[in-house]
Amino acid sequence: MFKIFLLIISILNGVTLHAQISRGSIADYGNVIDLYYVNDSLNLAKIRTTANFLTDKSCNFLNGNKLPKRKKAFIRHVQFLTEAIEESYFKGKDLSPFQRECLYELHFYYLAFRAASVRKFNRVNFFDKLRMLYNTYKHCSGRKVKITDGIEQVIHSDSPFWHSFTEVRPVDRFDYIAKQKKIKVHKKMVVLMDKIGNDGSAPKVRVSDLDLDNEWNLKWGDEVHTDVVGSRIFSALGYDVDHPYAFLKDQVYLVFDEYSEVKSLEALKVKLKDQYGFNLEPFVSSYGVVNVEMTDSIQSLRSFEGLFYCTFKKCALEARPDRVKRIGPFMLEGIKLEENALLRGALIAHAFIDNWDTRTRNTLLSTVHKGKHRYRVSAVFSDLGTSLGVSVSPINGDFKVGLVNQLAWDVCERKGNKIRVMSRMNAEPIPYKQADYHDLFFVAKQIEKIDSIALRNIVLAANWPYPLAELYFHKLAARRASILQSFLIEDENPIYFNRHISIKENNEWIVKDGVLLVNYNGEDHPEGWISKKGRFRNYGH
Amino acid sequence: MTLTNGWMQSNNEHQLKLKVKDVQSFEPLFHSIQIGEGFKMITYDTLVYNDLYLDTEDFQLYKSGFSLRFRRKELNDNSVYSFQLKSEANLFGVERIEVDQFDLDIYEIEIEQQWVKLVHGLDAIFDESSENVNDFLKGIAQWCSNKYEAPLAPFQKLRELEERGVIDKVFKLKPVLKGISFRTRSHVVNNRYNGCKLDKRSDQLKQPKYFKEHKDVCWLMETSFDRSIFEVLHKDNHMEFEINEFEIENKASFPVEDRVYLYNFSTLIASRYGLVKEHYSKYKQVISATQSN
Numbered sequence: 091m092f093k094i095f096l097l098i099i100s101i102l103n104g105v106t107l108h109a110q111i112s113r114g115s116i117a118d119y120g121n122v123i124d125l126y127y128v129n130d131s132l133n134l135a136k137i138r139t140t141a142n143f144l145t146d147k148s149c150n151f152l153n154g155n156k157l158p159k160r161k162k163a164f165i166r167h168v169q170f171l172t173e174a175i176e177e178s179y180f181k182g183k184d185l186s187p188f189q190r191e192c193l194y195e196l197h198f199y200y201l202a203f204r205a206a207s208v209r210k211f212n213r214v215n216f217f218d219k220l221r222m223l224y225n226t227y228k229h230c231s232g233r234k235v236k237i238t239d240g241i242e243q244v245i246h247s248d249s250p251f252w253h254s255f256t257e258v259r260p261v262d263r264f265d266y267i268a269k270q271k272k273i274k275v276h277k278k279m280v281v282l283m284d285k286i287g288n289d290g291s292a293p294k295v296r297v298s299d300l301d302l303d304n305e306w307n308l309k310w311g312d313e314v315h316t317d318v319v320g321s322r323i324f325s326a327l328g329y330d331v332d333h334p335y336a337f338l339k340d341q342v343y344l345v346f347d348e349y350s351e352v353k354s355l356e357a358l359k360v361k362l363k364d365q366y367g368f369n370l371e372p373f374v375s376s377y378g379v380v381n382v383e384m385t386d387s388i389q390s391l392r393s394f395e396g397l398f399y400c401t402f403k404k405c406a407l408e409a410r411p412d413r414v415k416r417i418g419p420f421m422l423e424g425i426k427l428e429e430n431a432l433l434r435g436a437l438i439a440h441a442f443i444d445n446w447d448t449r450t451r452n453t454l455l456s457t458v459h460k461g462k463h464r465y466r467v468s469a470v471f472s473d474l475g476t477s478l479g480v481s482v483s484p485i486n487g488d489f490k491v492g493l494v495n496q497l498a499w500d501v502c503e504r505k506g507n508k509i510r511v512m513s514r515m516n517a518e519p520i521p522y523k524q525a526d527y528h529d530l531f532f533v534a535k536q537i538e539k540i541d542s543i544a545l546r547n548i549v550l551a552a553n554w555p556y557p558l559a560e561l562y563f564h565k566l567a568a569r570r571a572s573i574l575q576s577f578l579i580e581d582e583n584p585i586y587f588n589r590h591i592s593i594k595e596n597n598e599w600i601v602k603d604g605v606l607l608v609n610y611n612g613e614d615h616p617e618g619w620i621s622k623k624g625r626f627r628n629y630g631h
Numbered sequence: 632m633t634l635t636n637g638w639m640q641s642n643n644e645h646q647l648k649l650k651v652k653d654v655q656s657f658e659p660l661f662h663s664i665q666i667g668e669g670f671k672m673i674t675y676d677t678l679v680y681n682d683l684y685l686d687t688e689d690f691q692l693y694k695s696g697f698s699l700r701f702r703r704k705e706l707n708d709n710s711v712y713s714f715q716l717k718s719e720a721n722l723f724g725v726e727r728i729e730v731d732q733f734d735l736d737i738y739e740i741e742i743e744q745q746w747v748k749l750v751h752g753l754d755a756i757f758d759e760s761s762e763n764v765n766d767f768l769k770g771i772a773q774w775c776s777n778k779y780e781a782p783l784a785p786f787q788k789l790r791e792l793e794e795r796g797v798i799d800k801v802f803k804l805k806p807v808l809k810g811i812s813f814r815t816r817s818h819v820v821n822n823r824y825n826g827c828k829l830d831k832r833s834d835q836l837k838q839p840k841y842f843k844e845h846k847d848v849c850w851l852m853e854t855s856f857d858r859s860i861f862e863v864l865h866k867d868n869h870m871e872f873e874i875n876e877f878e879i880e881n882k883a884s885f886p887v888e889d890r891v892y893l894y895n896f897s898t899l900i901a902s903r904y905g906l907v908k909e910h911y912s913k914y915k916q917v918i919s920a921t922q923s924n
Contacts, residue, residue: 141782148791165782166734172782173737180777181746282832302833349832463734 113466114248115187116194123185126193132179137193140200141172155207161415164199167457167465171196195250195467199417202455206418214291222516223484226446232503232510233437238527246532250455251420251469252328252432260326260536261544264551267325268333271458272304273409275335280343280390281306281407283350286361290473291625293368295358296410297344300390305410308344309334310373311625312617314406315552316492317475319562320443322548327439327536328432330456330468334408334475336553339375339614340401345394355400372616372631375401403614404553413459420455420469421519434525435533436471441501441513442537442569446491447476449517478562480514481622490624492617494561494606499568499589502576509576534577537570541583545570557593557600557610558619564591564604638893644881645890646720647897649906651875654858657904661815661856667903670896672854673841674817679705680857681757684808684914685775687801690922695798697728698914699785701735701753701771712736712750716785719912730788738778740770749774756809768864772805779804808917812859818842819852819879824892827851827883850882851892861917872917876909 126136143149145165150157171192178185185193214222248254258266268275280300287294287307294309309317314336321331352358355377359370377400385392391399421433440448454470479497482489503510509527540548549563567587574581593601600610609620616629623630638645651657660666661674683701686692692699696719704711712735718728738749743766752770755761779786779801792798818841827849829835835843842850854877861872877900881893900906911919 135780138780138782142780142787145782145784146787146791147784148787169734169782170737176781177739180741284832298832302836347832348828 113191114250114253115191116198116250116467122194122197123190125197132175132185134176134179137172137175137179137196140196141168144168144196144199144203152204152207157207158203158418163459163465164415164417164457166463168196168199170464198420198455198467201422202418202420204418205422205450219487222449223482225516225518226482226514228518230514232512234508234510235525235527235530237504237507237509241528241531246432249430249432250467251430253330255328259544260539260541261547263328264322264325264331264333267330268409271333271409271411271413273333273411274299274301274304275407275409278341278343278388278390279337279407280345280388280394281308283344283346283352283358285351286358286365288365291366292475293362293366293370293625294408295344295362297407303412305412307408307410308342309406309408310368310370310402310404310617311629312490312492313475314404314492314617315554315558316443316478317406317408317473318552319548319566320445320474320477321471322551323443323540324436324439324471324474326540326544326548327533329436329439330470331474332408332470332472333411334406336406336551337402337404338553339403342405342407343388343391343399343401345380345391346398347394354398358400366625367628368625369628369631372629373402373404375403377401403616414468414470415457415459416470417455417457419450419453421450421453421521430521431529431532433469433521434529435531437522437525438501438511438530438533438537438573440515440522441511442566442573443474443477444480444497444501444513444569445474445477446480446482446489446514446516447473448515448519448522450519453519481624482514483622483624486627488624488626490617490622490629492619493622494558494565494619497562497565497569499565499604500572501569502573504576504578531577531579534573534579538574538579538581538583540570542567542585545585555611555615557595557606560593561591561601561604561606564588645887645893646878646880647893648909649877649879649897649901650909651856651877651904651906653905654875657856657875657877657906660900660904661817666819666896667899668895669821669823670892670899671820672817673820674815675839675841676706676816678814678816680810680812680814681705681753682808682810682812683753683756683771683806684810685771685804686807686918687803688805690807690918691799691801692804693915693918696915697789697792697798698912699789699804700914703750703753703757710750710754712753714783714785716788717912719915720910728788730784732784738774740767740774742766742770756806757811768806772803775804806864808861808914809864810859810861810913810917812857815856817854817856818850819854819896820848821851821892821896822848824851824883824885825849827885830884852896853880853882854878855880857913859913861913863917863921868921870921872920874913874916876913877906 126133145160145168147160174192175189178189246252255263281297284296284298287296292309292311292313294307297306297308299306317334318336321334325331346353352361362368362370380391380394380397380399385395452473454472456468456470457465458468459465476491478491479493480489480491481493481496498512501512545563545566549559554562564587567585568589570585590603591601592599592603599607601607606619609618612618618629621630638647664671666672681703685699697716699716702713702715714732714735716728716730720727736748736750739746740749740752752767755767756764761767789801793800818839825848842848857876859874863870879897881890
């Protein structure tokens with residue numbers, strides 16, 4: 091009933107739809123312009139070297155590493171940028187502000203594309219793991235940020251890294267961005283099996299939407315709910331994100347057809363075991379052949395009568411829309427992003443959701459198709475699911491996320507002339523190292539704008555069972571309050587929370603005094619809410 | 632079955648070109664549907680193509696077995712522009728090359744110190760809508776010179792071929808030949824050869840309307856009947872040439888050894904209408920003819 095009430099409120103308030111998201115400006119990080127000038131003139135050869143590198147399909151390797159595939163949309167956009175810059179050269183004019191932006195963007199793509207080819211972004215070796223461990227425990231007593239005086243009312247302009255979205259409510263921004271990317275999600279989804287995933291540690295497969303244009307990553311495990319919340323919070327704060335959606339029992343139908351890499355559930359289980367060491371069996375709900383009765387109730391199954399399908403107890407679908415082309419990481423050496431306050435300030439956003447995996451590889455420079463073969467650049471925060479209560483097991487090389495009892499009630503503490511930000515992160519890209527009080531203050535102000543309704547909607551979207559949802563709501567509200575209190579930000583949208591919340595069902599304490607006591611409804615949630623055994627120990631199965 | 636004897640292969644597709652000498656007796660083919668031996672032709676549109684071929688002063692691309700052209704395709708009041716590099720089908724030691732560049736609307740050419748859209752320049756040349764067509768031709772030549780090192784797919788390919796030593800360094804491309812073609816397109820099906828599958832699931836989106844509506848029918852072949860007139864762009868030579876060709880292209884993903892329908896259909900058409908195989912591109916045919924004149 092409460093969910094319906096909130097839905098009605100959201101609909102009545104409505105989302106104001108406006109024109110496309112503006113590109114904003116990138117600004118000259120690290121004097122990119124100098125790289126492309128010689129003797130006060132544009133260095134055409136240098137520009138073309140960069141552009142040809144990004145577009146020439148005959149060049150497939152860089153320093154022995156395979157370069158990512160160049161998508162047509164990306165090539166088209168690079169050609170557009172190059173031509174815009176070359177116009178200045180051939181017409182004998184100085185670069186206009188727009189052309190300067192094109193040049194920065196071109197160089198940014200160049201760095202991101204190069205980085206995407208480097209081995210370290212594709213595989214995690216022993217030294218990477220050591221480094222992650224070191225970073226995780228480096229700030230176990232909190233990151234200290236010196237408080238500085240004179241907080242001005244800073245106004246940050248839109249850029250590919252952040253948008254103010256002044257006319258879109260924080261709670262609506264996730265769906266607003268999804269609409270721009272033409273992401274369409276339904277209450278029940280039918281998707282077509284393509285191939286097994288080959289990246290990251292979370293088990294996943296690539297599937298096709300029924301429109302055959304868009305794709306999804308179908309995922310299982312402990313990130314199913316957390317990624318949904320992490321992404322929605324980041325988008326509420328003004329950042330671009332991936333778009334994951336959580337589904338419960340029998341809400342997603344995975345159909346195997348002649349084009350699927352594997353043609354049955356058994357084959358799928360074998361492949362997932364090989365690739366990820368993951369046992370899918372506990373997550374499977376049903377398996378069979380699509381029949382007439384099913385197609386009567388789920389019309390989108392009609393074309394697949396006679397084919398094998400399976401459903402799951404729970405899973406997540408993360409959009410891979412055709413409109414978005416992913417290039418490579420955007421937090422890179424070579425681009426001095428420490429000058430970007432919004433990126434530095436993202437540190438507090440990561441802390442808010444207790445995100446652990448803050449490696450550069452989880453930042454993505456991308457192009458978004460605006461229509462009519464025109465694109466805008468966007469910096470996407472990806473893989474925000476390693477959050478909301480993380481346990482790291484160095485001995486086993488394992489980790490688990492979404493452990494509500496591991497999520498602290500507070501994020502920040504103000505002591506003397508410092509603020510202590512308590513969060514464990516496995517990486518500290520340069521912008522986060524350079525983050526100062528002003529940077530964090532600005533993003534903390536954005537956190538203040540997440541009100542009770544927004545937080546409720548975000549938690550609802552995660553599809554947690556009721557006790558978990560309630561506990562997470564109270565904890566996130568408390569964490570929000572600790573941030574605002576630490577930065578002395580007046581809370582104009584106070585959210586009530588109870589650190590001692592208790593929930594009883596059928597005479598059994600599920601949550602007592604703010605602690606989850608039981609592995610609630612474990613049969614339907616195989617990853618478990620309490621056990622610290624994560625994906626590398628098959629969630630204890 | 633081995634498809635040789637005139638069939639060209641590129642990108643896993645087979646194509647055959649047949650020269651049409653008597654257009655009048657050939658045209659009725661497109662008014663009928665049942666062809667014979669179970670083959671059915673579904674003629675669905677006629678397009679107009681305008682082409683502008685580029686080469687060096689001494690026809691270096693022609694001699695090396697390549698053609699480079701701008702094309703304007705007109706369909707239902709829409710114009711689509713492309714810039715394409717192609718190799719001759721039987722070029723020894725070189726895989727069949729076909730490299731396209733679209734989105735030409737972002738480029739400009741300089742005409743008498745004024746900058747105009749490249750596509751408008753092409754329009755002026757194709758439609759002869761300006762008194763200064765020669766200025767536009769010079770503008771195109773200058774554009775080629777300016778953009779030869781730029782990130783355009785046909786130029787990238789030419790540079791790659793230069794690096795590999797397949798062709799000599801290309802200097803000063805300019806327009807050398809202009810043409811207009813009227814292309815009648817048809818699908819060819821035959822119930823005896825159904826049951827083909829698409830290579831990729833997403834190929835369903837690229838299927839023509841007829842096959843989306845008749846999902847049980849296999850898209851065996853695509854044919855194009857081109858009636859073309861070419862004009863040499865030389866200050867001392869404005870010869871015109873007429874070329875009429877019928878091209879058959881395989882579309883079904885049957886294994887090569889199962890593509891007997893290609894042979895049966897082409898033999899049926901060739902023998903009925905007295906068509907002979909043509910191995911060379913239109914460009915090569917025309918330039919060869921000018922060289923021998």
